[in-house]
Amino acid sequence: MAIIGAGIAGAAAAHRLRGAGRSVVVLDKGRGPGGRMATRRGPEGLRFDHGAQYFTARDPRFIALVQGWTARGVAASWGGADRFVGVPGMTAPVRDLLDGVALKCGRAVGRLVREGRGWRLQEADGAPLAEDAAFSAVLLTCPSPQTLALLGGAGESLPGVAEVRYAPCWTLMLAHDGPPLPDAPVREDRDPDATLAWIAENGSKPGREPGRTIVAHAGPAWSRANLDCAAEDVAERLVATLRDRVPVGEIRHRAAHRWRYAAVERAVGEPCLFAPETGLGFAGDGCLGPRVEFAYLSGLALAERVLAEAA
Numbered sequence: 131m132a133i134i135g136a137g138i139a140g141a142a143a144a145h146r147l148r149g150a151g152r153s154v155v156v157l158d159k160g161r162g163p164g165g166r167m168a169t170r171r172g173p174e175g176l177r178f179d180h181g182a183q184y185f186t187a188r189d190p191r192f193i194a195l196v197q198g199w200t201a202r203g204v205a206a207s208w209g210g211a212d213r214f215v216g217v218p219g220m221t222a223p224v225r226d227l228l229d230g231v232a233l234k235c236g237r238a239v240g241r242l243v244r245e246g247r248g249w250r251l252q253e254a255d256g257a258p259l260a261e262d263a264a265f266s267a268v269l270l271t272c273p274s275p276q277t278l279a280l281l282g283g284a285g286e287s288l289p290g291v292a293e294v295r296y297a298p299c300w301t302l303m304l305a306h307d308g309p310p311l312p313d314a315p316v317r318e319d320r321d322p323d324a325t326l327a328w329i330a331e332n333g334s335k336p337g338r339e340p341g342r343t344i345v346a347h348a349g350p351a352w353s354r355a356n357l358d359c360a361a362e363d364v365a366e367r368l369v370a371t372l373r374d375r376v377p378v379g380e381i382r383h384r385a386a387h388r389w390r391y392a393a394v395e396r397a398v399g400e401p402c403l404f405a406p407e408t409g410l411g412f413a414g415d416g417c418l419g420p421r422v423e424f425a426y427l428s429g430l431a432l433a434e435r436v437l438a439e440a441a
């Protein structure tokens with residue numbers, strides 16, 4: 131079985147299927163696993179969690195998993211309340227789920243090609259991606275526009291995938307020599323029209339190097355309006371807005387990252403989608419909503435569905 135996407139949803143599905151004795155291979159186009167649970171390295175050993183900032187745990191299955199992670203130092207609570215982060219970075223929980231799973235990174239799946247009752251995976255130019263025999267099932271956990279392109283190219287569809295909508299997000303990563311954020315390590319502005327919706331002291335998270343590293347997310351309206359601007363220009367403008375909100379010292383490093391599909395605005399409303407007749411399935415935050423926990427539960431649901439169909 132093949133799983134496309136090594137974010138938390140793909141990792142959850144792979145972990146469950148491997149636990150049930152199934153052979154799975156996970157492919158991701160990125161350099162490493164994690165997807166939007168991401169940590170980027172900057173100069174001087176600096177690191178920034180530039181995607182998901184933290185995760186919550188409310189479902190008993192996810193609570194049990196998070197308790198195991200915190201006991202083993204894979205995750206820790208941050209700022210009290212109900213917030214957890216991966217340690218030493220946000221990818222750690224995904225890497226933990228993928229422990230022992232066959233993982234192939236740097237593989238952008240471009241085409242699904244029918245072969246008998248299975249599927250072969252190819253790059254966009256037709257080059258083969260996984261040399262193994264055809265896969266009996268392919269579980270797609272990439273954001274819905276990428277999933278739709280793969281399904282459409284194979285002449286297939288899954289109901290609801292086309293309706294999923296995401297808000298984009300521009301993220302600013304900044305290292306500076308100024309004082310820490312006053313009062314609290316996080317400033318939030320829930321106004322959808324706010325230029326900066328989230329400002330966080332990245333170094334305040336457990337297991338990070340202490341120091342003045344800030345991760346700030348632009349609001350959805352601003353991000354959408356500036357989606358195709360150059361990253362350097364976006365960084366400059368977001369720094370100017372940041373300076374109006376918090377003290378910023380001499381800048382040692384700054385960069386901006388564009389997340390085209392950041393937060394689900396409209397989800398399928400089902401835990402997962404699976405077509406037993408084709409062996410194609412879809413999971414991820416596009417199914418249940420814009421949270422790490424929802425993406426995990428969706429991946430788990432898809433694995434359970436696949437196992438139930440085979441029983």
Ligand SMILES: Cc1cc2nc3c(=O)[nH]c(=O)nc-3n(C[C@H](O)[C@H](O)[C@H](O)COP(=O)(O)OP(=O)(O)OC[C@H]3O[C@@H](n4cnc5c(N)ncnc54)[C@H](O)[C@@H]3O)c2cc1C
Nearest residue numbers: 135137138139159165166182183184239272414415421422
């Ligand atoms: C800026 C930002 C802030 C966020 N903040 C929070 C937060 O504070 N709390 C929270 O709970 N959630 C937050 N989220 C949302 C959370 O990160 C996501 O809901 C969750 O990580 C989605 O997991 P996923 O596995 O569904 O998708 P992803 O993590 O996107 O994984 C999909 C994977 O598919 C891969 N892929 C795509 N196309 C292909 C292809 N053709 N071939 C191979 N691989 C492919 C991608 O490389 C990616 O690794 C945030 C997201 C962003 C972007």
